[in-house]
Amino acid sequence: MPEDELSFQDKFITSCHTAGIRAEALTPKEALRIEPNVNPQLLGAVRVPDGTIDPFRLTASNILDAEEYGGRLMNYTRVTGLIIENGRVCGVHCMNIKTGELIDIRALQVVNAAGIWGQQITEYADLSIRMFPAKGSLLIVDYRINSMVINRCRKPADADILVPGDTISLIGTTSEKIPYSDIENIRVTPNEVETLLAEGEKLCPIMAKTRVLRAYCGVRPLVSLGDDPSGRNISRGIVLVDHGKADALPGLITITGGKLMTYRLMAEMATDAVAKNLGNTRHCETAEKPLPGANGKNADVHAPQVSIPVSGSAKYRHGERAAKFLSDDKKQNAIICECEMVTRGEIEYAVNNLNAKDLVDLRRRTRIGMGPCQGEMCSCRAAGIVSEMTHADNSENALDSIGEFLQERWKGVRPILWGDAMREADFSYWVYDNLLGYNQLQSLPAPVSEQLFTEQDDNVAVEAA
Amino acid sequence: MKYNSIIIGGGLAGLTSAIRCAEAGLKTALISAGDSALTFASGSIDVLGIRQNNSLVQYPFEEISHLPSGHPYQKLGAGQVKQSLHFFTGQMAKAGIQMSSHGQQNHSRLTALGAIRPTWLSQPGTKALSIAAPAAGLRRVAIINIAGFRDFQPALVAAGMKKHPEFAGVEFTVADINAETVNINARNAYELRSLEMARLLKRDLFSQPKGLTIFASAIQKAAGNADLVVLPSVLAVENGNELISQLEAHTGLHICELATLPPSLPGMRMANALRQRYRELGGLLLEGDEVLSGYFDNNKLNSIKTRLNPSMPLEADHFILATGSFFSRGLDSNQSSLTDKTFNLDVVEAGQREQWSNERFLNGHQHGFSYFGIETNERFNPYQNGKAITNLYCAGGVLGGFNPVAEASAGGVAISTGWFAANQIIAQRSGSSGTAK
Ligand SMILES: Cc1cc2nc3c(=O)[nH]c(=O)nc-3n(C[C@H](O)[C@H](O)[C@H](O)COP(=O)(O)OP(=O)(O)OC[C@H]3O[C@@H](n4cnc5c(N)ncnc54)[C@H](O)[C@@H]3O)c2cc1C
Numbered sequence: 001m002p003e004d005e006l007s008f009q010d011k012f013i014t015s016c017h018t019a020g021i022r023a024e025a026l027t028p029k030e031a032l033r034i035e036p037n038v039n040p041q042l043l044g045a046v047r048v049p050d051g052t053i054d055p056f057r058l059t060a061s062n063i064l065d066a067e068e069y070g071g072r073l074m075n076y077t078r079v080t081g082l083i084i085e086n087g088r089v090c091g092v093h094c095m096n097i098k099t100g101e102l103i104d105i106r107a108l109q110v111v112n113a114a115g116i117w118g119q120q121i122t123e124y125a126d127l128s129i130r131m132f133p134a135k136g137s138l139l140i141v142d143y144r145i146n147s148m149v150i151n152r153c154r155k156p157a158d159a160d161i162l163v164p165g166d167t168i169s170l171i172g173t174t175s176e177k178i179p180y181s182d183i184e185n186i187r188v189t190p191n192e193v194e195t196l197l198a199e200g201e202k203l204c205p206i207m208a209k210t211r212v213l214r215a216y217c218g219v220r221p222l223v224s225l226g227d228d229p230s231g232r233n234i235s236r237g238i239v240l241v242d243h244g245k246a247d248a249l250p251g252l253i254t255i256t257g258g259k260l261m262t263y264r265l266m267a268e269m270a271t272d273a274v275a276k277n278l279g280n281t282r283h284c285e286t287a288e289k290p291l292p293g294a295n296g297k298n299a300d301v302h303a304p305q306v307s308i309p310v311s312g313s314a315k316y317r318h319g320e321r322a323a324k325f326l327s328d329d330k331k332q333n334a335i336i337c338e339c340e341m342v343t344r345g346e347i348e349y350a351v352n353n354l355n356a357k358d359l360v361d362l363r364r365r366t367r368i369g370m371g372p373c374q375g376e377m378c379s380c381r382a383a384g385i386v387s388e389m390t391h392a393d394n395s396e397n398a399l400d401s402i403g404e405f406l407q408e409r410w411k412g413v414r415p416i417l418w419g420d421a422m423r424e425a426d427f428s429y430w431v432y433d434n435l436l437g438y439n440q441l442q443s444l445p446a447p448v449s450e451q452l453f454t455e456q457d458d459n460v461a462v463e464a465a
Numbered sequence: 466m467k468y469n470s471i472i473i474g475g476g477l478a479g480l481t482s483a484i485r486c487a488e489a490g491l492k493t494a495l496i497s498a499g500d501s502a503l504t505f506a507s508g509s510i511d512v513l514g515i516r517q518n519n520s521l522v523q524y525p526f527e528e529i530s531h532l533p534s535g536h537p538y539q540k541l542g543a544g545q546v547k548q549s550l551h552f553f554t555g556q557m558a559k560a561g562i563q564m565s566s567h568g569q570q571n572h573s574r575l576t577a578l579g580a581i582r583p584t585w586l587s588q589p590g591t592k593a594l595s596i597a598a599p600a601a602g603l604r605r606v607a608i609i610n611i612a613g614f615r616d617f618q619p620a621l622v623a624a625g626m627k628k629h630p631e632f633a634g635v636e637f638t639v640a641d642i643n644a645e646t647v648n649i650n651a652r653n654a655y656e657l658r659s660l661e662m663a664r665l666l667k668r669d670l671f672s673q674p675k676g677l678t679i680f681a682s683a684i685q686k687a688a689g690n691a692d693l694v695v696l697p698s699v700l701a702v703e704n705g706n707e708l709i710s711q712l713e714a715h716t717g718l719h720i721c722e723l724a725t726l727p728p729s730l731p732g733m734r735m736a737n738a739l740r741q742r743y744r745e746l747g748g749l750l751l752e753g754d755e756v757l758s759g760y761f762d763n764n765k766l767n768s769i770k771t772r773l774n775p776s777m778p779l780e781a782d783h784f785i786l787a788t789g790s791f792f793s794r795g796l797d798s799n800q801s802s803l804t805d806k807t808f809n810l811d812v813v814e815a816g817q818r819e820q821w822s823n824e825r826f827l828n829g830h831q832h833g834f835s836y837f838g839i840e841t842n843e844r845f846n847p848y849q850n851g852k853a854i855t856n857l858y859c860a861g862g863v864l865g866g867f868n869p870v871a872e873a874s875a876g877g878v879a880i881s882t883g884w885f886a887a888n889q890i891i892a893q894r895s896g897s898s899g900t901a902k
Binding site: 190194330331333334335336344377380381383384387388395396398399402403406407409410414417418419422423424425426427428429430431432433434435436437438439440441 | 502505506507511519576577578579580581582613615616617618619620621623624625627628653654655656724726727729790791792794797798799800818819821822824825826827828829832834835869870871873875
């Protein structure tokens, strides 16, 4: 952009080449041909190989993979302490945050991969890993403005990247150091929203006319190494600590830092360390084996009864595993979430196979309620299905989870509450509070420790490295 | 073309005032951009049902005097509110829908999530439950869905009702009448919306000679000996209330229909009845057009420009603005302020955006945005830059100063302010006709 230094472009291209990354300079005209919504005032452009990840699908595939190898996911279970016996970590004390049930889990090795909360876990053993919480906010707009990632060509700064995802684009991110004590109470501030909008419009002016769907923020789990107030210049490096070696406390390994980009490498490093401690010499196959659903090209899914947008969305989310629920059955094919084309079959699959126990889970596995209407219609429909599928005495939970689900959506809508978002919110409020009388049902007590487990929800972790 | 009165907005407030004007012989035009809030309203009329502390109001008219002074009801007083509702009930009856109330008391209606919500006036298809003892006389309730209809969840209705302590001893059955039983032949019956379901049922079932009996016996089978049968409102738009009472006669059961997720058939039924009544009275209805701006002179609105006829402004002696709230586009907001989209009238002071809403979406406390709207004087004239516009009145959801959702007052405010605005116009005309002309 005119306000950025043009000289940065050459430096960027040379550095890419030094690092072995393809980088080719484009003329403004070429850039505009590839991405017509880019600000026509651009002075130059560089094309680099870049990509995006759907964090929801990634998470679901990992769960599936782990379970297919015999692992077990204990969702909504919080570690409340380490079991330490004879100077060795032998497991964890846990609590089910939905039921309050206390559980102890014993293990030969415990891996602390609690992200920003990793510091708390080590504190249970009086160790100290100093985390450096850097809050990042982003806005999700209701339209896919760009087909590939668009970045400002300058030193990393607030709101310099526009990322396309499924049916939306998102403008991100900000970076702000926050005190560790605030990690569970983060929110997107009006200032951040303003910055994101103003800078986003510079990347693609059409953003000014596009509806903002919601705002999101998360905390980057950086490990404090320097003294930089923004956290921008802190290394995003991977930190692996075998506390047996570092602190003479065997049985515990911490893996943290890094980026979403590097998560498989981080997993491999941690697993190798565990294997070594256990005397297992088999080499790690993580990097060689595709995740469930990632065999797409080899296993195409046939779904003649389903319309292309429906089967396309299903495959986008589940790869070849979509074959497990795309069917010839009318009831299974009924679309429950029209914004995101989620069918009843997909919901049943997520409940049966992907550990989705309520609406909030279901959203992360299937994208229900993530579209323009933010769950207005589909939350009731899906809650009905969940209660129907699980036994009858779960209906009350299903009913309650409608409120939790809407609240969770509301968190993202509130920071951008004007224009169309206001219209939509007004409409939802009428439907739920007046037509359906939801408030008459309950005074909605907040679930135990909801913050910890919902703030990280939309981990739209797609900032380019 | 000059009218005596032009009403902008075809929702409950606009239609009520238009009917009142037309009935008084005024040359009236009603301009309406699209569907109104009635399309997703329950089809019952709330007058005043919930106090600020969330307790239920038993006698809404008595409660009016406890409201804050800027509230529309305070400007009218309980007497006028009552009169307006009486007028409304009369008009609905003339249009074929006999609305009922429990005298001066509120009653309860059941919602599609099994909640019990206070209201004052209901259509016959809605079984009005007692406000003090909603479960009185009920031992067995059957909740029945039709053809796997997606926008009604019987299990959730049962779960919601069970939450109410009054229903603790009630036994619930949940059943589904499948598409084959009721003969409907759709591409995918599981994907229909309420309105589409009603159309198909009309085509494939109720227009057949044995349709009603087939359906009645399916209900009997599904409901057993329930004291109350709950159905989603998907059976019919026109004459839906009659259909329910015919089914009751056939089955000997008490049947209650519930407005589903939008669109809501009972609400649409009410809108249709009011439109029909207005047309019968000779009113002009301009649907699908939208008012873009107004020409103001000397604190009066002289004419308006519409989207379909931008070069031919419509003139009138009096105007009523009944364009509804945000969802109806009566009000609009940008990042820092609120506006009335149509005329840029003064709105209730909104403060910082952070204060426009609560941190929790549904917690029983009203959201600021729901309270916002146009500011008016005692006669419901709005202001433009601080000056009252004397021949323009505001009515319904576009008004500020009340909490339609949280206090359950939307319908009553729409009807009474619409009726009042029309009365003002009528009174001025009869007062002026002898002198000026
Ligand atoms: C706004 C933003 C943008 C980003 N953009 C990018 C990007 O574009 N590219 C990229 O590569 N990276 C990006 N990142 C960084 C990346 O997302 C994170 O580094 C990565 O997701 C961290 O993964 P993690 O598994 O270490 O931690 P997390 O994802 O935080 O996972 C930790 C888990 O531990 C759980 N937990 C915590 N305490 C307990 C306890 N006591 N008991 C049980 N469970 C507990 C938490 O609930 C959570 O599920 C971004 C981050 C943010 C915030």
